[in-house]
Each structure stands twice: as C-alpha cells, then as structure tokens.
Amino acid sequence: MRVGEVLTPTIKFLDIYRQDGPIREEINTAISQVIGDSAYIGGQYVKQFTSAFAKFQQADYCVGVGNGTDALEIILHALELPLGSEVLVPANSFIASAEAVTRSGLKVVFCDCDPVTYTIDIDDAVKRITNNTAVIMPVHMYGHPCDMNAVLELAARYDLQVVEDCAQAHGAEYKGKKVGTFGIAGAFSFYPGKNLGAYGDAGAIITNNERLADRCIMVANHGRTEKYNHEFEGRNSRLDGMQAAILNIKLKALEQWTECRRNLARCYQELLNDSTVSLPTEQKWAKHVWHLFVIRSNQRDRLRSLLIKEGIQCGIHYPVALPDLPAYQYIEHKGREFRASKYADELLSLPIGPHLRVEDIERVSEVINEL
Numbered sequence: 001m002r003v004g005e006v007l008t009p010t011i012k013f014l015d016i017y018r019q020d021g022p023i024r025e026e027i028n029t030a031i032s033q034v035i036g037d038s039a040y041i042g043g044q045y046v047k048q049f050t051s052a053f054a055k056f057q058q059a060d061y062c063v064g065v066g067n068g069t070d071a072l073e074i075i076l077h078a079l080e081l082p083l084g085s086e087v088l089v090p091a092n093s094f095i096a097s098a099e100a101v102t103r104s105g106l107k108v109v110f111c112d113c114d115p116v117t118y119t120i121d122i123d124d125a126v127k128r129i130t131n132n133t134a135v136i137m138p139v140h141m142y143g144h145p146c147d148m149n150a151v152l153e154l155a156a157r158y159d160l161q162v163v164e165d166c167a168q169a170h171g172a173e174y175k176g177k178k179v180g181t182f183g184i185a186g187a188f189s190f191y192p193g194k195n196l197g198a199y200g201d202a203g204a205i206i207t208n209n210e211r212l213a214d215r216c217i218m219v220a221n222h223g224r225t226e227k228y229n230h231e232f233e234g235r236n237s238r239l240d241g242m243q244a245a246i247l248n249i250k251l252k253a254l255e256q257w258t259e260c261r262r263n264l265a266r267c268y269q270e271l272l273n274d275s276t277v278s279l280p281t282e283q284k285w286a287k288h289v290w291h292l293f294v295i296r297s298n299q300r301d302r303l304r305s306l307l308i309k310e311g312i313q314c315g316i317h318y319p320v321a322l323p324d325l326p327a328y329q330y331i332e333h334k335g336r337e338f339r340a341s342k343y344a345d346e347l348l349s350l351p352i353g354p355h356l357r358v359e360d361i362e363r364v365s366e367v368i369n370e371l
C-alpha cells in the first residue's frame, strides 16, 4: 500500500444503505405517495408519524420540528424563562445541547459527567446551582438514560425545569419508562445517523403538558394562531412530509434494530471482558439502546490506528469536551476541572448498529484484544 492511500473499511461505523435494505422498497413507495399527495409541509404523513412516535415514547403529545437542535431551542423558548436564566448542561455532549441554551438567551453552566454512565454527574451539578438556575438538561448519552430519580430530586429541591436531550436515546428506558417525559419535555433528533434517522434533517418534541405542546407548535410556526395572525415572533422549524413518511416506515423497524444493537453490545462485553479497555455498562435501572458503544483506554490513539489499519472504522464522541471548545472560552473555568476533559482523550466509539453482524463484532474484538 502506498503512503497516503486510503484503505476501504471492511467494517463501517455507519451504513444506512445496508441497514435500510430490507425496507427500501417500502420507503420508496412512501416517498412516491408524498409526491402524489403533494403533502410536503404538514398533512397526513406528519400527523401519522407524530402520533405513532408519541405512542412509541409513551407521551401524550409529539410536535414535529426541523431537527434536534431546534427541538431543544423551541422547548426552551416555549418555557418563557427570564433572559439570562442558567441551564445546567453536561460537559460531555454534542455542542447542540449547549448551543440551544445560548441561542434562547439563556446561560450555559457546564457540569461534569459520571465516570460510569458518562451522563450528567448530579453531585457536580448541585455545586453549580445559583439563584438564577432555572433548568437542568440531562442528556441520555450514547443511548444510556441518566439517573432520572436523582435528576428529578434535584429539580424538585431547587425548583428547576427538566428538559431531556433524547437525541441519542430513542426507546431508552429508565426503570421501565421511556425517556423524554420525566421532565416538562424531551427533544429528539432524527439526523440520518441516529438510531431512528430520516433521509435529511428532522426532529421532534415530546411532552405530557398540553399547554407546552401548544406553545411549541406556535414557536415552531411563526408564533401563529391562525394563518396571518401572529401572537409573537416564533420561527420556522417544521418536520416535512417526506421525512415523516420515511420515519413512519423506519419507526416500525426500530424495536428490532434496538434488539440487534443490544445483542451486539452483549457480544462486545463478553469478548472484551479480559481486555485492557474500560467497557460501557448498562445500569440495573436502565434500558440502554446503544446508539454508541464507547470504550475508554489510555492508549486510545494507538488502538484507533490499529483498528483503522485493519479496515475498521471507529469514532470519537467527543474529541473535545464542551467547556474546552473555542466556542466556550468565554466561560471561566478552573483549568481542566472536568473529568470530561480527560475522557475526551480516552474515549473511542466502536462500530455498532443493525448494519453489522456478530462476526464483525468478533473481528473488532480480536484486534482490541491484541493490544
């Protein structure tokens, strides 16, 4: 192999085309129907999907929006908090969690992550509460739910709203209940690579609060009460008919895809049991949906090169903790005070998903066990 030549991966991190193979014809038919019905914005496909997704997540209401980032932002807008209110956000997340806060005129306060689940560390969060703290945003990282009893206790004690970022956790459960309605509302992303992915950008809000659902619908649709009557300035963020029709088909496959992820995760756990890396776990109160299978190793970069050389794609979620990003240097922190900062150098996401088979997991594990 010549220097600089790129090896075609034999085990891909993500392969949506392969994953969707068994339902491709059904999806194509659904797309044709949307075109036949000209149901591009609003309409029956959006209604069908939002009601099916509400049922799937055990929520009373579901509002379709443009993407997951908007879903978070629209919830925060709809809560009508005093400008400058503080929102507790985990340091280990995708930037969207924090971005939605700032974009809503609120203030980001980073909290550390738990060393076992990598979700928000409640002991750290409590230390960061001030008189201005209004919201806590648990992010169900990698598909593992946060410890929601701890979150809800903290929220009750300090009178905080709970807004769940469920972008990586479709179908995940805490003590047998689906995530997203433990607090006032939950935000979902249907970015193509998520466990339930559209063929473009899409997102949703779920809630059991009718008033908040109505408010979110208005915020997402120009503050509109009727066609040309606007009660306040909102924005334009809608789930479109085409994506909704695709999601309708894919939602029917989600349970089976999640079972596949759970099975592959079990394989990794068995095969890597004696390896030098720290393995992710499923807490006894959790149903993990394994959006990502994230291991930790102090030889991460060596391991990563080894895997790439063997044609195995992996990912890093995320290479820089949020407080260390250039975008957040305006927030003062005491040096690298977060364990999330250290983890950013050690985390490695192994390939997992319905596009893979047990043999693929065996191959990846073999390479890791050689380390």
Ligand SMILES: *Cc1c(COP(=O)(O)O)cnc(C)c1O
Binding pocket: 067, 068, 069, 070, 093, 094, 096, 097, 139, 165, 167, 168, 188, 189, 190, 191, 201, 202, 203
């Ligand atoms: C993907 C993701 C988002 C944002 O969703 P988009 O649909 O890409 O806007 C928000 N939070 C987390 C944790 C995510 O993984």
